Amino acid sequence: MAAPAPILAFENLGIVQGSGWLFRNLDIHVGPRDRLALIGRNGAGKTTLMKLIAGSIEADEGRRTIQPGTRVILLEQEPDLRAYKTLLDYVLAGDDAPMEYEADAIADQLGIDLSRDAASASGGERRRAAIVRALAMEPDVLLLDEPTNHLDIAAIEWIEQWLSRFNGAFVVISHDRTFLTRLTKQTLWLDRGAVRRAEIGFGGFDAWTEQVYADEARNAEKLDAKLKLEEHWLLRGVTGRRKRNQGRLTKLVEMRAERASMIGPQGSANLTIGTDDAKTKVVIDAKHISKSFGERPIITDLSLRITRKDRIGIVGANGAGKSTLLKLLTGELEPDAGQIRFAKTMERIVIDQQRSKMAPEKTVRDVLADGGDWIDVQGSRKHVVGYLKEFLFDPNVLDAKVGTLSGGERSRLLLAREFAKPSNLLVLDEPTNDLDLETLDLLQDVIGDYEGTVLIVSHDRDFLDRTVTITLGLDGSGTVDVVAGGYEDWERKRKAAAPKRGGGNRKVQATAPPPPPAPKVKLTFKDQRDYEILPKRIEEIEAGIVRDEKILADPALYSKDFAKFERLTKEIAAARAEKEAAELRWLELAEKVGG
Structure with a gap:
């Protein structure tokens, strides 16, 4: 069966940036149901290419x-809201604006008040408003530039569900590996001025790129030619880090298992340790701490012992208390009850969300080496x-002004400066915003080598799964779940936990999920059976997809067993289609049940 005709395409695309071509001779096509990941390093031109596809430049x-009548909508990283009084004014601006009731429906689901003053809106509120506008405009092709930036996990998961049901095509730029892996089925790789397309989702991207790099290296040897110096260190660094990361993940699993043995009964937040020798030196010791703002409990009766080389991830919805907990654990806030003791020799460095503080007139050399x-x-x-090379910079940027760097490059420069300082406690507040995938690999690399303790607040699920040994999960009630492992481990515990939580950090008993409610209209025998069994079937399909994508992500699989790589790719695509059909079927039945 022939593939459907593209609804949007470029032939021999080229654009000049500065004194030369940013890229040239690119051929790109977007099919009516494509789910495309657009991947490339910072500075490769991803955002520029997205604007070209949108027709805005x-x-x-x-x-x-x-194709005539095709509606292409671009969700930009930083929409300009200066001309609008409220977020609603922005959402409803322009001749092609959505209807207000359509915008309100999406805003309710995303949890955003569109009457909010635009000038004082937070980054997360601005991002939600931009998403409302883009989705309500009913696009045929949706272009998403870092859609998960500044969003909490609940909002990210809502967008994932919306896109999984979307009938059009989308192209997405994102550093969120979990988001890309769950949603994409094709990949566009923008690399050194060229674009490659593969009919695989992001789950197979690493294996694909490893094969491309290996082929390039063989061709260079055959031609007795050397890669350009800047390409050589980049390719060697990227592939080397990926190999080392596999070893680090193995080590991380061992560290989690060791830390799990130090945690008391499941659900207890009291992390005890078997010994107080140098290897398990206590850095932060919190006993029965509580914190409230007015009548609202933020942290209730938390006991937590953090030792040297622990990597602590803090997760939860916006407003659940993550920043408060972080400030308590670093001594910026005093608890209302309980006590926290800190190691006397604690030296910390903090990398927070406000990474625009470096003076734009300074050079890279000034920032790093005065x-x-x-x-040092x-x-x-x-x-x-x-x-500089260790942080993926071309050495030629040494005397460039900070103000000429991209947002991602400024973030990388800040990381380079801060990681150089002597410390034994590293505090990272949303460290993954504005970083590309290769810089995230680098950040994981540096954290893995760090000899001290790390505290991380992040909504990036894959990043947490690859870096932390313990996850602290907040639900907004004051309860803090303490789980040995990453985000996935916390999510698994949360789904298994009983719905009744109560105050404090007490043991939570797992219970079976409640049976489906009785239908308000009589269903046929087949409908009733589907309504009862489909939720479990959807979970089974999702688990199978996750399992197969982990296998597919093995860098060696593509070259070692291409037949298996190809089979898994097809099976994942079929499973996604089955999952989508099952979800639609269950939603139809749920509507009947709800009357």
Whole structure:
């Protein structure tokens, strides 16, 4: 069966940036039901390419074709709201604006008050308003540039569910690996001025790129040619880090198992340790701490012992108390009850969400080495050029002004500066915003090598799964779940936990989920059976997809067993289609049940 004709395409696309071509001779097509991940390093031109696809900027050469009547909507990273009084004014602006009732329906589900003043709205509120506008406009092709930035996990999961039911096509730029893995079925890889397309979702991206790099290396050897210097260190660094990350994940599993043995009965927040020797030195010791704001409990009766080399992840919805807990654990806030003791030798560095503080007129050299050529990194002296390479910078940026760097590059520069400082407690508040995937690999690399303790607040599920040994989950009631493992482990516990929570950090007994409510209208025997068994079947399909995607993500699979790689790719696609059909069927029956 032939593939459907593209609804949007480019031939020989090219655009000039600065004094040269950003990219040239690109051929791109988008099918009516494509789920495309657009992948590339910071500076590769992903956002520019997205704007070209949207038609909001013109190409310098090439031809854009689009089927008549096709509606293409772009969700930008940073929409300009300066001209609008309220978020609703922004959502309803323009001749092609959605109807207000359509916007209100989506806003209710996303949990955003559109009457909010636009000038004082937070980053998360602005992002939600932009999502409301984009989705309510009923696009045929939806272009999403970092849609999960500034969103909490509940909002991210809502968007995932919406996109899984979306009947059009979408192209997404994102650093959120879990988001990409769950949703995408094809990949566009923008790399060194060229674009490659593969009919695989993001789950197979690493294996695919490893194969491409290996082929390039073989071809270079055959031609007796060397890669350009900047390409050589980049490719070697990226592939080397991925191999090391596999070893680190194995080590992380061992650390989690060791930490789990130190935790008391399941559900208890009192992390006890078997010994107080140097390897398990206590860094933060909190006993029965509580914190409230007015009548609202934020943290209730939490006991927690954090030791050297623990990696602590803090998760929860916006407003659940993550920042409050972080401030308690770092001594910025005093608890209302209980006590916290800190190691006397604690030296901390904090990397928070406000990464725009570096003076734009300073150079990279100024920021890293006070204008010199050498930098002290955790007590060791390194040449600033070599240190820049470790953080994926071209050495030619050494004397560039900070103000000329992209947001992602500024974030990377800040990481490089902060990680050089001597410390034994690292505090990361939403560290993954504005970072590309390769920089996230690098950040995981650095955290894995860090000798001290790490506290991380993040909504990036995959990042937490790859870095933390303990997860602290907040639900907004004051309860703090303490789980040995990452986000996935916390999510598994949360789903298994009884719905009755109560105050404090007491043991939670798992119970079976309640039976489906009795229908308000009489269903046929088949409908009633489908209504009862489909939720379990959907969970089974989802578990199978996750399992197969983990196998598919093995970098060696593509070259070692291509037949298995191809089979799994097809099976995942079929499973996703089955899951989508099952969800639609259950929703139809749920509507009948609800009357």
